[in-house]
Amino acid sequence: MAGETPPSHRRDSIKQTVGNAAVQRRRQLAVSVAKERREAMFRTKRLCMEGISMNLEAATNGEKMIDEEPPVLESQTSKAVEELKLAVSFKGKDAVQNKVNALRELRRLLSRSGFPFVEVALKSGAIPLLAQCLSFGSEDEQVLEAAWCLTNIAAGTPEQTNALLPTLPLLIAHLGEKSSLSVSEQCAWALGNVAGESDELRDLLISQGALIPLAKMMVPDNGSTVRTAAWALSNLIKGPDPDAATELIKVDGVVDAILRHLKKSDIELATEVSWVVVYLSALSDVATSVLMRTDIVQILVDRLAASNNLQSIIPLLRSLGNLMSGDAYTTNVVLDPGHEITDSIIRSLSKCLKSEHRFLKKEAAWVLSNIAAGSVAHKQLICKSEAVSLLLQLLAGAPFDIKKEVAYVLGNLCVAPADGLGRPSLLLDHLVSFVRNGCLCGFIDLVSPADLEAARIGLHFIELVLRGMPNGEGQKLVEKAGGIDAIEQFQFHENDDLRMMAGLLVDSYFGETYGLDE
């Protein structure tokens, strides 16, 4: 249907964009329809199974999970809600203790990992009762238990999470400095689950003022609270609206706190905080430029070098990649090719390329492609490292998505950035060395109608080979690797850009000598 627009006659201009496109820094797109990969490894919503506070040991003591049958537990759950209802309406002596006991029983049932009986509790009318238990002036223990119940309800299905709506203002109110640490942490947990659910709930929480108190919770040095708050914040600011990220970076003490926590030996803490950095740097230019004025890149690179665990490496890679693609300063100044930090990050990325986790390989290649979009010296540095041989191997045999990322790195390594008005020029020794090592087939494989960006980078690379390989060797190499068939697939494609590129390549390199003299 888009075929209505007439084909452009300006093929020549394509040639000039070929090189340009190959040296772009690439930001991850803000919109995604795919499953968030983070969720595959960490749940955005988390069930709270063990108490978060040490003060309550007495209360939780002696509670043993008994493996009862689900039907029994189901009736227990509705009974527990009934008990709570009675306790809430009871006004006499021990009223508080009654409520706490009822809440504790309900919480115990809602904390079972296999079958949390959230649905039953909701149907029995637990939410209004829990909201009542959160009311101001209530005992800490009561608020804590109620928030705990809500946390686990919110960890359920979207509808179950949405059930928390009436309780949100109260949960937010308990985040304040007047609450005890354990109460505010438990409330933060509940809110984190809510924020993880949907864009709409994030917007709602932000409009109700959840951001600032959560941000303030990150400032002190209390490990557990900071961890939970950071996790909740990373859920809250993850967009797509960038305003929350910008607002967060402006909260007093947050930047310092982030840097401080990232240096700590507590891996889980640092991981949660680096997820906050991921979203800050992905969404907000303001936040990115604030972070750039600190030594965050150094800290992240050091952490990356010391990390061996998949879950902590991913946010580090993602943050570094975001900082590089968001602001050329990172690559040009912080990661100067003469500094040890640059060698270090390339070593770490090479390590990731060797990892058995495909996600790590892909992310590492993406980060590397952004470094490779830097200066000629950056490109040389990468080419001298072990990364290149790993990249060439991956291009030959890795699954499609990794191949595509790797292709961006190798493509970037072959083209020097444009200086001034000039066109970007070829780095011939890199190109020749890659081609001699057989990378052309990998690029040609990418030239398939299944993925247009991959096809584009493939065609760009073919163009480089045709233009750049010495002694006109490019033509023969492309032929031999079956490149002509690959290009021809796009000669009548509906994507204007690719169609023109394919046409240009065929015309200038494989066209018939037409109408020429003898």
Add this chain to the structure above:
Amino acid sequence: MEWNPQTLQFLSQCFLDTLSPQPEPRRRAEKNLSEAADTPNYGLAVLRLVAEPSVDEQIRQSAAVNFKNHLKTRWVPSSATPISDAEKEQIKQLIVPLMLSASPKIQAQLSEALAVIGNHDFPKLWPALLPELKSNLETALNANDFASVNGILATVNSLFKKFRHQYKSDPILLDLKYCLDNFAAPLLSTVESISVKINAAAGSAATLRQLIEAQRLCCRIFYSLNYLDLPEFFEDNADKWMSQFKNYLTMRYPAVEDSGADGLALVDELRAAVCDNISHYMEKEEELFQKYLSGFVEAVWSLLVVASASPSRERLTVTAIKFLTIVSTSVHHALFAGDEILQQITQSIVIPNVMLRDEDEELFEMNYVEFIRRDMEGSDLDTRRRIACELLKGIAGNYKDKITERVSAQIHNCLALFVENPAANWKYKDCAIYLVVSLATKKAGGASVSTDLVDVESFFRSVIVPELQGQDVNAFPMLKAGALKFFTMFRVLIPKPIAMALLGDVVRFLSSDVNVVHSYAASCIEKLLLVKDNGVQSRYTSLDIGPILLVLMTNLFGALEKPESEENQYIMRCIMRVLQIADISPEVASPCITGLTTVLNRVCENPKNPVFNHCLFEAIATLVRRACEKNPSLVPAFETCLLPSLQMILAKEVTEFFPYAFQLLAQLVDLNRPPVPPHYMQIFDILLTPDLWDKSANVPALVRLLQSFLQQAPNELNRDGRLRNVLGIFNKLVSKPSTEEQGFHVLNPIIENLGYDVMAEYMSHIWSSLFTRLQNSKTPRLVRCLIILMSLFLVKHGIQTLIDSINSVQANLFHLILDQIWIPNLKTITGNTEVKLSAVASTKLLCESPLLLDPAAEKLWANLLDSIVTLLSQPEEERVEDEPEVPDFGEATGYQATFVRLHNAGKKEEDPLKEIRDSKHFSVALLANLSAQFRGRFPPIIARYVGPANQAALLQLCNSYNLTIA
């Protein structure tokens, strides 16, 4: 336009009349409609007419087509007369229910119209659409109204297609997200509910057909939604989708499939759509797809073995083999590594699909153009023959030796079977040839190839040569075609002596009655003549074709007489190529020009095939150029032949051919010695008709012709006010950036060839129009053209004449132009002749003009010298920056013939300063001479004003000619 009975009556009558066989009422109705289309609410009125049940179906259909076309040109706000927003809103409200209740033919038009709107408005500007379609879909499904279901699904399918050909970006992903949020879940539930209905409808063929079509549409929508990325919903529900997909690959629907070819095709279309989807998952989402892979490979395999053995089912076979090809190149290629599997693949899938079918033979006989397009020109990507070879290539990526071994064995087998009984088993030989050609790797320069499946030379000798030597040119034509194709494709690898020995045979096949055979023979000769050794040296020369030239040309022209080959482009291209290479004696030239003119006269009646026509004109141009260069006495004979045809093109206004005709005329004018014969002067007058110059495609060709006239007959310009007309054309061309350069091409020959006395009265006007243009838009090209023009003027009419004529526009203007235009931009001049001209003119100005030799002008003098040195000492690529071409959209309206340059009617560049051989030498000598006159005056000026690099360059120039500036 208001909706009332009058409007209804008016529109009905118009649409009825558009169907009239009489041209008069039809034209009037078309005119009325196109005028009415400009009134507000016209589209809405037509749509209402389409909806009016009382109106005849035929009229409504025609109105629906008109409605769709109306939207196509006017929906986009940037169009010349866009539909108003209010009208658009009403159209959007009406169209969906209307489409759903319409008869099939009208529904198709409205669905297309809806897609036109959707292209621009969906989803952001049409938020109501998708929810409306969704709820209608649900209602229709519940009511078992499958016609509506399919109408809705078809619409959704065309709306979502845009996700298949755009790059990933935030805006497109937002649109996709919107569509997913609204339609992903309903799509799955639709598929599942239709699946249930299919099982229930097992016996009812009519319902089943609709349901299967619905399911196919759902698969296509699935493809669009999954193209850019794997959406969360589809990942979460992969099991459900995959089980549906597998179902359609494995189930049979006898009620439909066994009801005839179209029933089977319908089910196969669904299966093909499934194959496209699983291919996409295999290619891009292999991680997710892994666990379903072996099940699908098995299902596709079984389907293929059955389909490969049956006569039709091309589309299913192609998509199914494509899936296996993708698997073979993926990380799971080991699935195909086993010897037994490989054997089965070659035996049960590849060979049966490569073997010729009845359809292939039919195409070969009935539509030779399409057959060649697929067979020879690579448009066969979607044929079973080709895709079967792609599968082999895919597996060969990892198991090359095994595949080579097996395919070689198969080729051997096929040939052995052929030998047993050539007449009955000829298709086996064709199969063998096809395998070798298709599995070869393509090489640059058109269609040349190489292979390591067989030894090319020995295969050629034993398999191909016997076919080419067959005496009956019409026997076993497909084998002959295959042999000629093989020869053509492997032409580079066939040694010259072997090829030469067969040339006569190939020429013989030009006389075959079979279109494909004589086309392939022509193509083979044409391509052979293009073979170059070491990339430069032509392998076959005039000496090689000389002995057979007469019979070759006779057979080529003979082939153009065969039915359906009257405009055979392969033949004409071969004629063109032979004429470019052969030694053309008068004995050959004369029948050729007669033959070509006859063809030209015929195609003028109704120009159809642009490639054929281009080759025809190129062939004529070549013949004229090469024959007349060698033998000028041929010119009159050529004129006698060609001029009437060219005049006819002009007289009958065959506008497509104007650019060609002008180029040929220019060529003929050039060949004449002055004075130009009177019959050309009529053409000169036609040439000055302003209308001709309005079409941009004509302009380069007209300029070319005008140049020829101006050079050959400058004095004719003086008569009858022609010069004024020519200058009018110059003015017109130079006023637009897109044609400014052409304007100078008109002016330069006047300046060069006419005496100053003739043009003096016009000069002031010419300069002032040029300088006005310069003030309004100073493009680098304009500046360059101007410097060249002034230089030409200077060398032809003298320095003082130039200065005076420019200053007559305004006092001291020349000084200003020199300082601000000439000197700073001299270094941007490119092209040998142009550099020489401007260097010589500038140096003359420097050394011979009192204006510059005035001591007060020493800085100006030095600057001019500096520019001259830059121009002379630096190579072009260092002096000149590439400038981006600014596209000119101003006149991209209406139909236009395109200008295609005829290589052989080109003009040789004339050097206006033939007497000066080396412009560097000339310049330095003039300067040295000057300095000798004013000894001691210039070195200090040079030292003071000229840049150090240019001082050094100047010194070097002096030294190389042994001259000094003292």
